[in-house]
Amino acid sequence: MDVDRTRVLLIEDDEDDFVLVRDMLSEVTFSRYELEWVRTFDAALETILQCRHDVCLLDYLLGDRNGLDLLQEAIARGCRFPIIFLTGYGNYEIDLKAMKSGAADYLVKGQLTGPILERSIRYAVERKQAEEELTKYRQHLEKLVEERTRQHVEARADAERRAAEAEEGRRILHALMDYVPTGIAIADASDLTIRAVSNYALELQTRLYDHPGDANDLKDPAQWILYGPDGRTRLNTEELPLVRATRDGTVIIDEELIMGHPGGEQIPTMCNAGPILDNKGNITGGISTWRDISVLKAAQDVLRKANDELERRVEERTEELVQALESLNRSKGQLRFLSAQLLKAQEEERRRIARELHDSIGSALSAIKFSLANTMEQMRKGKTDPETFVTLMNMTQNAIDESRRLMTDLRPSILDDLGIVVTVRWFCRQCRQVYTAVDIEELIDIEEEDVPEPLKIVIFRILQEALNNMAKYSRASQATVCLEKTHERIQLTIEDNGIGFDPDSMISKDESTRGLGLTSMKERAELSGGRFQITSAPSRGTTVSVTWPLARI
Ligand SMILES: Nc1ncnc2c1ncn2[C@@H]1O[C@H](COP(=O)(O)OP(=O)(O)OP(=O)(O)O)[C@@H](O)[C@H]1O
Ligand SMILES: [Mg+2]
Known part of the structure:
Protein backbone atom coordinates (compact mmCIF):
# COMPACT_ATOMS: atom_id res chain seq x y z
CA MET A 1 0.00 0.00 0.00
CA ASP A 2 1.09 3.51 -0.78
CA VAL A 3 1.91 4.92 2.71
CA ASP A 4 0.78 8.38 1.72
CA ARG A 5 -2.37 7.49 -0.01
CA THR A 6 -5.04 4.89 0.54
CA ARG A 7 -6.86 3.81 -2.61
CA VAL A 8 -10.53 3.44 -1.74
CA LEU A 9 -13.21 1.95 -4.01
CA LEU A 10 -16.72 3.08 -3.15
CA ILE A 11 -19.59 1.00 -4.49
CA GLU A 12 -22.70 3.07 -3.99
CA ASP A 13 -25.76 3.69 -6.17
CA ASP A 14 -26.67 6.85 -4.29
CA GLU A 15 -24.71 9.92 -5.27
CA ASP A 16 -25.52 11.71 -2.01
CA ASP A 17 -23.96 8.98 -0.06
CA PHE A 18 -20.92 9.17 -2.38
CA VAL A 19 -20.60 12.89 -1.60
CA LEU A 20 -21.03 12.17 2.08
CA VAL A 21 -18.26 9.62 2.11
CA ARG A 22 -15.98 11.78 -0.01
CA ASP A 23 -16.42 14.68 2.36
CA MET A 24 -15.81 12.55 5.40
CA LEU A 25 -12.57 11.21 3.94
CA SER A 26 -11.39 14.64 2.90
CA GLU A 27 -11.92 15.75 6.48
CA VAL A 28 -9.32 13.31 7.67
CA THR A 29 -6.15 15.28 7.97
CA PHE A 30 -3.53 12.65 8.87
CA SER A 31 -4.41 10.27 6.02
CA ARG A 32 -4.87 10.86 2.31
CA TYR A 33 -7.37 8.92 0.28
CA GLU A 34 -7.84 8.39 -3.42
CA LEU A 35 -11.47 7.61 -3.87
CA GLU A 36 -12.99 5.82 -6.87
CA TRP A 37 -16.71 5.57 -7.11
CA VAL A 38 -18.65 2.81 -8.93
CA ARG A 39 -22.41 2.66 -9.05
CA THR A 40 -23.47 -0.67 -10.42
CA PHE A 41 -23.01 -4.29 -9.40
CA ASP A 42 -21.31 -5.43 -12.62
CA ALA A 43 -18.98 -2.45 -12.89
CA ALA A 44 -18.12 -2.91 -9.24
CA LEU A 45 -17.29 -6.59 -9.66
CA GLU A 46 -15.13 -5.86 -12.68
CA THR A 47 -13.25 -3.11 -10.81
CA ILE A 48 -12.80 -5.25 -7.71
CA LEU A 49 -11.28 -8.03 -9.77
CA GLN A 50 -8.66 -5.62 -11.15
CA CYS A 51 -7.25 -5.45 -7.58
CA ARG A 52 -6.09 -1.87 -7.85
CA HIS A 53 -7.43 -0.78 -4.42
CA ASP A 54 -6.44 -1.03 -0.81
CA VAL A 55 -9.96 -1.12 0.56
CA CYS A 56 -13.56 -1.23 -0.70
CA LEU A 57 -16.64 0.46 0.80
CA LEU A 58 -19.68 -1.49 -0.30
CA ASP A 59 -23.23 -0.34 0.04
CA TYR A 60 -25.73 -3.01 0.95
CA LEU A 61 -28.34 -1.83 -1.51
CA LEU A 62 -27.25 -1.82 -5.18
CA GLY A 63 -30.35 -1.35 -7.26
CA ASP A 64 -32.12 -4.67 -7.64
CA ARG A 65 -29.01 -6.58 -6.38
CA ASN A 66 -27.48 -6.38 -2.92
CA GLY A 67 -23.96 -5.86 -1.63
CA LEU A 68 -23.88 -9.27 0.10
CA ASP A 69 -24.06 -11.08 -3.26
CA LEU A 70 -21.31 -8.88 -4.62
CA LEU A 71 -19.20 -9.47 -1.52
CA GLN A 72 -19.58 -13.24 -1.80
CA GLU A 73 -18.86 -13.29 -5.51
CA ALA A 74 -15.85 -10.94 -5.22
CA ILE A 75 -14.31 -13.05 -2.48
CA ALA A 76 -15.12 -16.22 -4.37
CA ARG A 77 -13.32 -14.82 -7.41
CA GLY A 78 -10.18 -13.97 -5.52
CA CYS A 79 -10.67 -10.41 -4.18
CA ARG A 80 -7.75 -9.86 -1.85
CA PHE A 81 -8.33 -6.42 -0.31
CA PRO A 82 -10.73 -5.77 2.63
CA ILE A 83 -14.37 -4.89 1.96
CA ILE A 84 -16.23 -2.74 4.49
CA PHE A 85 -19.96 -3.06 4.41
CA LEU A 86 -22.13 0.15 4.52
CA THR A 87 -25.87 0.13 5.20
CA GLY A 88 -28.45 2.78 5.65
CA TYR A 89 -29.76 1.20 8.84
CA GLY A 90 -28.48 -1.13 11.52
CA ASN A 91 -29.47 -4.72 11.00
CA TYR A 92 -27.88 -7.42 13.10
CA GLU A 93 -28.78 -10.17 10.64
CA ILE A 94 -27.09 -8.44 7.71
CA ASP A 95 -24.16 -7.60 9.96
CA LEU A 96 -23.76 -11.36 10.78
CA LYS A 97 -24.13 -12.42 7.16
CA ALA A 98 -21.63 -9.79 6.04
CA MET A 99 -19.15 -10.96 8.63
CA LYS A 100 -19.60 -14.59 7.68
CA SER A 101 -19.21 -13.72 4.01
CA GLY A 102 -15.83 -12.14 4.73
CA ALA A 103 -16.59 -8.43 5.23
CA ALA A 104 -13.89 -6.58 7.12
CA ASP A 105 -16.33 -4.33 8.97
CA TYR A 106 -19.96 -3.26 9.09
CA LEU A 107 -20.79 0.46 9.29
CA VAL A 108 -24.19 2.15 9.54
CA LYS A 109 -24.38 5.22 7.34
CA GLY A 110 -26.42 7.22 9.84
CA GLN A 111 -23.81 6.78 12.56
CA LEU A 112 -20.85 7.33 10.27
CA THR A 113 -18.30 10.09 11.01
CA GLY A 114 -14.94 10.84 9.41
CA PRO A 115 -12.90 9.47 12.28
CA ILE A 116 -15.03 6.30 12.48
CA LEU A 117 -14.64 5.72 8.77
CA GLU A 118 -10.90 6.47 8.94
CA ARG A 119 -10.40 4.05 11.85
CA SER A 120 -12.46 1.34 10.21
CA ILE A 121 -10.50 1.71 6.97
CA ARG A 122 -7.15 1.70 8.84
CA TYR A 123 -8.07 -1.31 10.92
CA ALA A 124 -9.40 -3.18 7.92
CA VAL A 125 -6.30 -2.46 5.84
CA GLU A 126 -3.96 -3.31 8.72
CA ARG A 127 -5.89 -6.49 9.51
CA LYS A 128 -5.89 -7.46 5.87
CA GLN A 129 -2.15 -6.92 5.68
CA ALA A 130 -1.68 -8.97 8.86
CA GLU A 131 -3.94 -11.63 7.37
CA GLU A 132 -1.97 -11.58 4.16
CA GLU A 133 1.28 -11.93 6.01
CA LEU A 134 -0.28 -14.68 8.03
CA THR A 135 -1.43 -16.34 4.87
CA LYS A 136 2.01 -15.98 3.37
CA TYR A 137 3.53 -17.32 6.51
CA ARG A 138 1.07 -20.19 6.56
CA GLN A 139 1.83 -20.88 2.92
CA HIS A 140 5.50 -20.78 3.76
CA LEU A 141 4.86 -23.15 6.65
CA GLU A 142 2.81 -25.43 4.44
CA LYS A 143 5.58 -25.39 1.91
CA LEU A 144 8.02 -26.26 4.64
CA VAL A 145 5.77 -29.04 5.88
CA GLU A 146 5.34 -30.25 2.32
CA GLU A 147 9.13 -30.22 1.84
CA ARG A 148 9.69 -31.99 5.13
CA THR A 149 7.00 -34.50 4.26
CA ARG A 150 8.57 -35.09 0.87
CA GLN A 151 12.00 -35.49 2.47
CA HIS A 152 10.51 -37.80 5.03
CA VAL A 153 8.78 -39.87 2.35
CA GLU A 154 11.99 -39.99 0.34
CA ALA A 155 14.01 -40.90 3.39
CA ARG A 156 11.52 -43.56 4.22
CA ALA A 157 11.56 -44.91 0.65
CA ASP A 158 15.34 -44.81 0.78
CA ALA A 159 15.35 -46.63 4.10
CA GLU A 160 12.90 -49.20 2.71
CA ARG A 161 15.04 -49.63 -0.40
CA ARG A 162 18.14 -50.05 1.75
CA ALA A 163 16.32 -52.48 3.98
CA ALA A 164 15.19 -54.43 0.87
CA GLU A 165 18.75 -54.37 -0.46
CA ALA A 166 20.09 -55.48 2.89
CA GLU A 167 17.48 -58.24 2.98
CA GLU A 168 18.42 -59.32 -0.55
CA GLY A 169 22.10 -59.22 0.46
CA ARG A 170 21.30 -61.36 3.49
CA ARG A 171 19.42 -63.87 1.36
CA ILE A 172 22.31 -64.04 -1.16
CA LEU A 173 24.76 -64.44 1.71
CA HIS A 174 22.68 -67.27 3.18
CA ALA A 175 22.45 -68.96 -0.23
CA LEU A 176 26.24 -68.67 -0.58
CA MET A 177 26.78 -69.98 2.91
CA ASP A 178 24.38 -72.88 2.29
CA TYR A 179 25.32 -74.02 -1.20
CA ILE A 293 42.61 -80.09 -1.41
CA SER A 294 43.23 -83.68 -0.21
CA VAL A 295 42.30 -85.08 -3.62
CA LEU A 296 44.55 -82.56 -5.35
CA LYS A 297 47.37 -83.37 -2.92
CA ALA A 298 46.90 -87.11 -3.44
CA ALA A 299 46.97 -86.59 -7.22
CA GLN A 300 50.12 -84.46 -6.82
CA ASP A 301 51.67 -87.24 -4.69
CA VAL A 302 50.80 -89.85 -7.31
CA LEU A 303 52.22 -87.58 -9.98
CA ARG A 304 55.38 -86.95 -7.96
CA LYS A 305 55.81 -90.68 -7.29
CA ALA A 306 55.20 -91.45 -10.97
CA ASN A 307 57.76 -88.81 -11.83
CA ASP A 308 60.27 -90.22 -9.33
CA GLU A 309 59.60 -93.71 -10.68
CA LEU A 310 60.08 -92.44 -14.20
CA GLU A 311 63.34 -90.75 -13.28
CA ARG A 312 64.47 -93.92 -11.50
CA ARG A 313 63.64 -95.97 -14.59
CA VAL A 314 65.41 -93.53 -16.84
CA GLU A 315 68.44 -93.79 -14.55
CA GLU A 316 68.18 -97.58 -14.61
CA ARG A 317 67.85 -97.65 -18.37
CA THR A 318 70.75 -95.22 -18.71
CA GLU A 319 72.81 -97.46 -16.43
CA GLU A 320 71.73 -100.51 -18.47
CA LEU A 321 72.63 -98.71 -21.66
CA VAL A 322 76.03 -97.75 -20.25
CA GLN A 323 76.57 -101.35 -19.21
CA ALA A 324 75.33 -102.60 -22.59
CA LEU A 325 77.73 -100.21 -24.25
CA GLU A 326 80.58 -101.41 -22.05
CA SER A 327 79.59 -105.01 -22.76
CA LEU A 328 79.45 -104.20 -26.46
CA ASN A 329 82.90 -102.70 -26.26
CA ARG A 330 84.04 -105.79 -24.35
CA SER A 331 82.42 -108.01 -26.99
CA LYS A 332 84.18 -106.04 -29.70
CA GLY A 333 87.45 -106.60 -27.90
CA GLN A 334 86.62 -110.27 -27.49
CA LEU A 335 85.71 -110.51 -31.13
CA ARG A 336 89.02 -109.03 -32.12
CA PHE A 337 90.75 -111.39 -29.73
CA LEU A 338 88.75 -114.33 -31.06
CA SER A 339 89.59 -113.49 -34.67
CA ALA A 340 93.23 -113.30 -33.75
CA GLN A 341 92.98 -116.54 -31.79
CA LEU A 342 91.12 -118.12 -34.67
CA LEU A 343 93.87 -117.23 -37.09
CA LYS A 344 96.42 -118.49 -34.61
CA ALA A 345 94.44 -121.69 -34.04
CA GLN A 346 94.11 -122.12 -37.78
CA GLU A 347 97.87 -121.78 -38.21
CA GLU A 348 98.53 -124.16 -35.34
CA GLU A 349 96.04 -126.63 -36.73
CA ARG A 350 97.75 -126.43 -40.14
CA ARG A 351 101.12 -126.89 -38.47
CA ARG A 352 99.74 -129.83 -36.48
CA ILE A 353 98.23 -131.41 -39.60
CA ALA A 354 101.49 -130.85 -41.48
CA ARG A 355 103.38 -132.42 -38.59
CA GLU A 356 100.92 -135.26 -38.41
CA LEU A 357 101.14 -135.75 -42.20
CA HIS A 358 104.89 -135.54 -42.01
CA ASP A 359 105.21 -137.80 -38.98
CA SER A 360 102.61 -140.38 -39.86
CA ILE A 361 101.49 -140.57 -43.49
CA GLY A 362 104.65 -138.79 -44.78
CA SER A 363 107.01 -141.10 -42.94
CA ALA A 364 104.81 -144.15 -43.75
CA LEU A 365 104.84 -143.23 -47.47
CA SER A 366 108.62 -142.63 -47.30
CA ALA A 367 109.02 -146.05 -45.69
CA ILE A 368 106.76 -147.63 -48.36
CA LYS A 369 108.76 -145.87 -51.12
CA PHE A 370 112.00 -147.06 -49.55
CA SER A 371 110.64 -150.65 -49.26
CA LEU A 372 109.34 -150.53 -52.86
CA ALA A 373 112.74 -149.35 -54.13
CA ASN A 374 114.35 -152.15 -52.12
CA THR A 375 111.91 -154.73 -53.42
CA MET A 376 112.48 -153.49 -57.04
CA GLU A 377 116.25 -153.89 -56.53
CA GLN A 378 115.70 -157.40 -55.19
CA MET A 379 113.38 -158.26 -58.13
CA ARG A 380 115.96 -157.03 -60.61
CA LYS A 381 118.43 -159.31 -58.94
CA GLY A 382 115.83 -162.11 -59.14
CA LYS A 383 115.53 -162.36 -55.39
CA THR A 384 111.93 -161.68 -54.70
CA ASP A 385 110.48 -162.54 -51.27
CA PRO A 386 106.65 -162.55 -51.15
CA GLU A 387 106.88 -161.60 -47.45
CA THR A 388 108.24 -158.24 -48.55
CA PHE A 389 104.84 -157.50 -50.15
CA VAL A 390 103.04 -158.49 -46.96
CA THR A 391 105.15 -155.95 -45.05
CA LEU A 392 104.47 -153.40 -47.80
CA MET A 393 100.74 -154.03 -47.63
CA ASN A 394 100.78 -153.67 -43.84
CA MET A 395 102.70 -150.41 -44.14
CA THR A 396 100.19 -149.17 -46.76
CA GLN A 397 97.29 -150.22 -44.53
CA ASN A 398 98.86 -148.27 -41.64
CA ALA A 399 99.15 -145.21 -43.86
CA ILE A 400 95.49 -145.57 -44.86
CA ASP A 401 94.45 -145.89 -41.17
CA GLU A 402 96.53 -142.91 -40.27
CA SER A 403 94.95 -140.78 -43.04
CA ARG A 404 91.45 -141.90 -41.93
CA ARG A 405 92.23 -140.87 -38.35
CA LEU A 406 93.34 -137.46 -39.59
CA MET A 407 90.23 -137.07 -41.73
CA THR A 408 87.95 -137.99 -38.85
CA ASP A 409 89.68 -135.42 -36.71
CA LEU A 410 89.05 -132.75 -39.33
CA ARG A 411 85.41 -133.63 -39.93
CA PRO A 412 84.03 -137.01 -39.07
CA SER A 413 82.63 -138.47 -42.28
CA ILE A 414 80.31 -140.52 -40.13
CA LEU A 415 78.35 -137.30 -39.51
CA ASP A 416 77.62 -136.88 -43.22
CA ASP A 417 77.16 -140.58 -43.85
CA LEU A 418 75.10 -141.69 -40.84
CA GLY A 419 73.84 -138.54 -39.15
CA ILE A 420 74.17 -136.86 -35.73
CA VAL A 421 72.46 -139.54 -33.62
CA VAL A 422 74.91 -142.23 -34.75
CA THR A 423 77.84 -139.78 -34.53
CA VAL A 424 77.02 -138.87 -30.90
CA ARG A 425 76.83 -142.57 -29.99
CA TRP A 426 80.10 -143.26 -31.89
CA PHE A 427 81.92 -140.33 -30.24
CA CYS A 428 80.79 -141.38 -26.74
CA ARG A 429 82.00 -144.87 -27.51
CA GLN A 430 85.39 -143.51 -28.64
CA CYS A 431 85.68 -141.49 -25.42
CA ARG A 432 84.78 -144.48 -23.29
CA GLN A 433 87.59 -146.39 -24.98
CA VAL A 434 90.11 -143.59 -24.46
CA TYR A 435 89.01 -142.26 -21.02
CA THR A 436 88.44 -145.52 -19.27
CA ALA A 437 88.31 -143.95 -15.77
CA VAL A 438 85.06 -142.18 -16.60
CA ASP A 439 81.71 -143.85 -16.86
CA ILE A 440 80.18 -142.07 -19.85
CA GLU A 441 76.48 -142.54 -20.42
CA GLU A 442 74.53 -141.25 -23.41
CA LEU A 443 70.79 -140.57 -23.41
CA ILE A 444 69.41 -139.85 -26.83
CA ASP A 445 65.74 -139.08 -27.31
CA ILE A 446 65.50 -137.45 -30.71
CA GLU A 447 64.89 -138.55 -34.30
CA GLU A 448 67.57 -137.83 -36.90
CA GLU A 449 65.10 -135.81 -39.01
CA ASP A 450 64.26 -133.61 -36.01
CA VAL A 451 67.75 -132.07 -36.18
CA PRO A 452 68.19 -129.40 -38.85
CA GLU A 453 71.19 -130.13 -41.09
CA PRO A 454 73.32 -127.06 -40.18
CA LEU A 455 72.90 -127.82 -36.48
CA LYS A 456 74.51 -131.22 -36.69
CA ILE A 457 78.16 -130.07 -36.90
CA VAL A 458 77.45 -127.45 -34.16
CA ILE A 459 76.15 -130.17 -31.84
CA PHE A 460 79.12 -132.35 -32.62
CA ARG A 461 81.73 -129.59 -32.03
CA ILE A 462 80.15 -128.56 -28.71
CA LEU A 463 79.97 -132.20 -27.60
CA GLN A 464 83.60 -132.67 -28.63
CA GLU A 465 84.85 -129.61 -26.67
CA ALA A 466 82.70 -130.32 -23.59
CA LEU A 467 83.85 -133.94 -23.34
CA ASN A 468 87.47 -132.91 -24.00
CA ASN A 469 87.28 -130.36 -21.16
CA MET A 470 85.62 -132.97 -18.96
CA ALA A 471 88.46 -135.38 -19.69
CA LYS A 472 91.18 -132.76 -19.32
CA TYR A 473 90.05 -130.95 -16.12
CA SER A 474 87.14 -132.48 -14.30
CA ARG A 475 88.61 -135.63 -12.78
CA ALA A 476 85.06 -136.92 -12.95
CA SER A 477 84.03 -140.50 -12.44
CA GLN A 478 80.78 -140.08 -14.27
CA ALA A 479 79.55 -138.10 -17.24
CA THR A 480 76.24 -137.98 -19.02
CA VAL A 481 75.57 -136.84 -22.56
CA CYS A 482 71.93 -136.08 -23.30
CA LEU A 483 70.45 -135.08 -26.66
CA GLU A 484 66.69 -134.76 -26.73
CA LYS A 485 63.75 -132.98 -28.28
CA THR A 486 61.26 -131.48 -25.81
CA HIS A 487 58.51 -128.91 -26.39
CA GLU A 488 59.73 -127.85 -29.79
CA ARG A 489 63.29 -127.46 -28.55
CA ILE A 490 66.47 -129.40 -29.07
CA GLN A 491 68.43 -129.76 -25.87
CA LEU A 492 72.06 -130.87 -25.56
CA THR A 493 73.46 -131.42 -22.06
CA ILE A 494 76.91 -132.65 -21.05
CA GLU A 495 77.16 -133.13 -17.32
CA ASP A 496 80.00 -134.43 -15.14
CA ASN A 497 80.47 -135.01 -11.41
CA GLY A 498 84.01 -133.66 -11.38
CA ILE A 499 85.80 -130.87 -9.46
CA GLY A 500 83.97 -128.08 -11.23
CA PHE A 501 85.23 -124.50 -11.58
CA ASP A 502 84.07 -120.89 -11.31
CA PRO A 503 82.81 -119.82 -14.78
CA ASP A 504 82.78 -116.11 -13.74
CA SER A 505 86.46 -116.13 -12.87
CA MET A 506 87.10 -117.68 -16.31
CA ILE A 507 85.34 -114.81 -18.03
CA SER A 508 87.32 -112.19 -16.09
CA LYS A 509 90.57 -113.98 -16.80
CA ASP A 510 93.14 -112.19 -18.95
CA GLU A 511 92.32 -112.87 -22.59
CA SER A 512 95.86 -113.80 -23.51
CA THR A 513 95.92 -116.69 -21.05
CA ARG A 514 92.32 -117.72 -21.51
CA GLY A 515 91.36 -120.89 -23.40
CA LEU A 516 89.10 -120.76 -26.42
CA GLY A 517 86.85 -123.73 -25.75
CA LEU A 518 84.11 -122.14 -23.58
CA THR A 519 83.92 -119.00 -25.74
CA SER A 520 83.82 -120.97 -28.96
CA MET A 521 81.05 -123.24 -27.59
CA LYS A 522 79.01 -120.16 -26.64
CA GLU A 523 79.64 -118.46 -29.97
CA ARG A 524 78.68 -121.54 -31.95
CA ALA A 525 75.50 -122.02 -29.88
CA GLU A 526 74.37 -118.44 -30.19
CA LEU A 527 75.26 -118.08 -33.87
CA SER A 528 73.04 -121.06 -34.59
CA GLY A 529 70.11 -119.52 -32.64
CA GLY A 530 70.63 -121.41 -29.40
CA ARG A 531 71.07 -120.41 -25.77
CA PHE A 532 74.30 -121.52 -24.09
CA GLN A 533 74.56 -122.04 -20.36
CA ILE A 534 77.35 -123.40 -18.23
CA THR A 535 76.65 -124.23 -14.61
CA SER A 536 79.58 -125.10 -12.44
CA ALA A 537 81.06 -124.47 -9.03
CA PRO A 538 84.14 -125.92 -7.33
CA SER A 539 83.40 -129.51 -6.13
CA ARG A 540 79.95 -129.44 -7.67
CA GLY A 541 80.60 -130.80 -11.15
CA THR A 542 79.92 -129.04 -14.43
CA THR A 543 76.91 -128.90 -16.69
CA VAL A 544 77.09 -127.52 -20.20
CA SER A 545 73.69 -127.04 -21.67
CA VAL A 546 72.49 -125.65 -25.02
CA THR A 547 68.88 -125.15 -26.06
CA TRP A 548 67.71 -124.42 -29.59
CA PRO A 549 64.12 -123.41 -30.07
CA LEU A 550 63.18 -125.17 -33.32
CA ALA A 551 61.23 -122.22 -34.64
CA ARG A 552 64.33 -119.95 -34.57
CA ILE A 553 66.71 -122.26 -36.40
N1 LIG B 1 84.28 -129.90 -17.10
C1 LIG B 1 85.19 -129.10 -16.51
N2 LIG B 1 85.62 -129.36 -15.26
C2 LIG B 1 86.52 -128.59 -14.64
N3 LIG B 1 87.07 -127.49 -15.19
C3 LIG B 1 86.67 -127.17 -16.46
C4 LIG B 1 85.72 -127.93 -17.16
N4 LIG B 1 85.53 -127.34 -18.37
C5 LIG B 1 86.32 -126.25 -18.39
N5 LIG B 1 87.01 -126.15 -17.26
C6 LIG B 1 87.91 -125.06 -16.86
O1 LIG B 1 87.65 -124.00 -17.74
C7 LIG B 1 88.84 -123.57 -18.38
C8 LIG B 1 88.55 -123.00 -19.71
O2 LIG B 1 88.20 -124.01 -20.61
P1 LIG B 1 88.36 -123.77 -22.15
O3 LIG B 1 87.78 -124.90 -22.84
O4 LIG B 1 87.71 -122.45 -22.47
O5 LIG B 1 89.84 -123.59 -22.34
P2 LIG B 1 91.01 -124.72 -22.42
O6 LIG B 1 90.34 -126.02 -22.47
O7 LIG B 1 91.89 -124.41 -21.30
O8 LIG B 1 91.69 -124.37 -23.77
P3 LIG B 1 91.19 -124.80 -25.23
O9 LIG B 1 89.83 -125.27 -25.08
O10 LIG B 1 91.30 -123.55 -26.01
O11 LIG B 1 92.10 -125.81 -25.67
C9 LIG B 1 89.69 -124.73 -18.33
O12 LIG B 1 91.07 -124.34 -18.33
C10 LIG B 1 89.33 -125.38 -17.02
O13 LIG B 1 90.05 -124.84 -15.95
MG1 LIG C 1 88.92 -126.58 -23.77
Missing part, protein backbone atom coordinates in the same frame (compact mmCIF):
# COMPACT_ATOMS: atom_id res chain seq x y z
CA VAL A 180 28.82 -72.89 -2.18
CA PRO A 181 31.18 -75.86 -1.63
CA THR A 182 33.74 -73.71 0.12
CA GLY A 183 34.51 -73.06 3.76
CA ILE A 184 33.56 -69.40 4.41
CA ALA A 185 33.85 -67.45 7.65
CA ILE A 186 33.02 -63.78 8.20
CA ALA A 187 34.54 -62.01 11.19
CA ASP A 188 33.56 -58.78 12.95
CA ALA A 189 36.37 -56.23 13.15
CA SER A 190 35.32 -55.02 16.61
CA ASP A 191 36.00 -58.24 18.53
CA LEU A 192 37.05 -60.73 15.81
CA THR A 193 34.12 -63.01 16.56
CA ILE A 194 32.70 -65.03 13.69
CA ARG A 195 29.38 -63.71 12.42
CA ALA A 196 28.69 -66.39 9.81
CA VAL A 197 30.10 -69.70 8.67
CA SER A 198 29.19 -71.76 5.60
CA ASN A 199 27.72 -75.28 5.60
CA TYR A 200 30.84 -76.59 3.89
CA ALA A 201 32.96 -75.27 6.79
CA LEU A 202 30.72 -77.23 9.17
CA GLU A 203 30.98 -80.34 6.95
CA LEU A 204 34.80 -80.17 7.12
CA GLN A 205 34.51 -79.71 10.87
CA THR A 206 32.24 -82.78 11.04
CA ARG A 207 34.75 -84.82 9.05
CA LEU A 208 37.63 -83.74 11.24
CA TYR A 209 35.92 -84.15 14.61
CA ASP A 210 33.67 -87.07 13.70
CA HIS A 211 30.57 -85.42 15.18
CA PRO A 212 28.18 -82.88 13.60
CA GLY A 213 29.96 -79.53 13.25
CA ASP A 214 28.40 -76.54 15.03
CA ALA A 215 28.80 -72.82 14.19
CA ASN A 216 29.74 -72.28 17.86
CA ASP A 217 32.77 -74.55 17.37
CA LEU A 218 34.14 -71.96 14.96
CA LYS A 219 32.99 -68.83 16.77
CA ASP A 220 36.37 -67.97 18.26
CA PRO A 221 39.30 -67.99 15.76
CA ALA A 222 41.70 -68.41 18.70
CA GLN A 223 40.37 -71.95 19.04
CA TRP A 224 41.04 -72.87 15.41
CA ILE A 225 43.76 -75.46 14.88
CA LEU A 226 45.69 -74.64 11.71
CA TYR A 227 49.19 -75.73 10.71
CA GLY A 228 51.59 -74.48 8.09
CA PRO A 229 52.19 -76.53 4.92
CA ASP A 230 54.61 -78.85 6.81
CA GLY A 231 51.65 -80.03 8.96
CA ARG A 232 53.67 -79.51 12.19
CA THR A 233 54.02 -75.77 12.87
CA ARG A 234 50.77 -74.59 14.44
CA LEU A 235 49.75 -71.01 13.53
CA ASN A 236 49.02 -68.64 16.41
CA THR A 237 45.88 -66.52 16.30
CA GLU A 238 47.67 -63.48 14.82
CA GLU A 239 48.90 -65.59 11.88
CA LEU A 240 45.46 -66.87 10.80
CA PRO A 241 44.48 -65.51 7.37
CA LEU A 242 41.08 -64.31 8.64
CA VAL A 243 42.68 -62.44 11.57
CA ARG A 244 45.34 -60.85 9.35
CA ALA A 245 42.67 -59.75 6.85
CA THR A 246 40.36 -58.37 9.58
CA ARG A 247 43.07 -56.68 11.68
CA ASP A 248 45.42 -55.28 9.04
CA GLY A 249 43.43 -55.52 5.80
CA THR A 250 45.90 -58.07 4.39
CA VAL A 251 44.72 -59.87 1.25
CA ILE A 252 45.75 -63.55 1.23
CA ILE A 253 45.60 -65.54 -1.98
CA ASP A 254 45.94 -69.33 -2.29
CA GLU A 255 47.84 -70.04 0.91
CA GLU A 256 48.22 -73.74 1.66
CA LEU A 257 47.34 -74.50 5.27
CA ILE A 258 46.42 -77.66 7.12
CA MET A 259 43.31 -77.96 9.29
CA GLY A 260 44.06 -80.05 12.29
CA HIS A 261 42.41 -81.91 15.13
CA PRO A 262 43.89 -82.53 18.61
CA GLY A 263 43.71 -86.25 17.78
CA GLY A 264 46.11 -85.79 14.89
CA GLU A 265 43.77 -85.95 11.88
CA GLN A 266 44.53 -83.35 9.24
CA ILE A 267 42.90 -81.92 6.12
CA PRO A 268 45.05 -79.94 3.67
CA THR A 269 43.29 -76.77 2.50
CA MET A 270 43.81 -73.85 0.14
CA CYS A 271 42.96 -70.54 1.92
CA ASN A 272 42.06 -67.05 0.74
CA ALA A 273 41.14 -64.01 2.87
CA GLY A 274 40.48 -60.30 2.62
CA PRO A 275 39.06 -57.34 4.58
CA ILE A 276 35.45 -56.07 4.40
CA LEU A 277 35.42 -52.26 4.02
CA ASP A 278 32.70 -49.64 4.49
CA ASN A 279 32.15 -46.88 1.90
CA LYS A 280 34.87 -44.79 3.56
CA GLY A 281 37.41 -47.57 3.32
CA ASN A 282 37.37 -48.49 7.03
CA ILE A 283 37.71 -52.16 7.89
CA THR A 284 34.46 -53.46 9.35
CA GLY A 285 35.27 -57.14 9.15
CA GLY A 286 37.06 -59.85 7.25
CA ILE A 287 36.19 -62.85 5.14
CA SER A 288 38.14 -66.04 4.73
CA THR A 289 37.52 -69.01 2.42
CA TRP A 290 39.11 -72.45 2.32
CA ARG A 291 38.74 -75.65 0.32
CA ASP A 292 39.76 -79.24 0.98
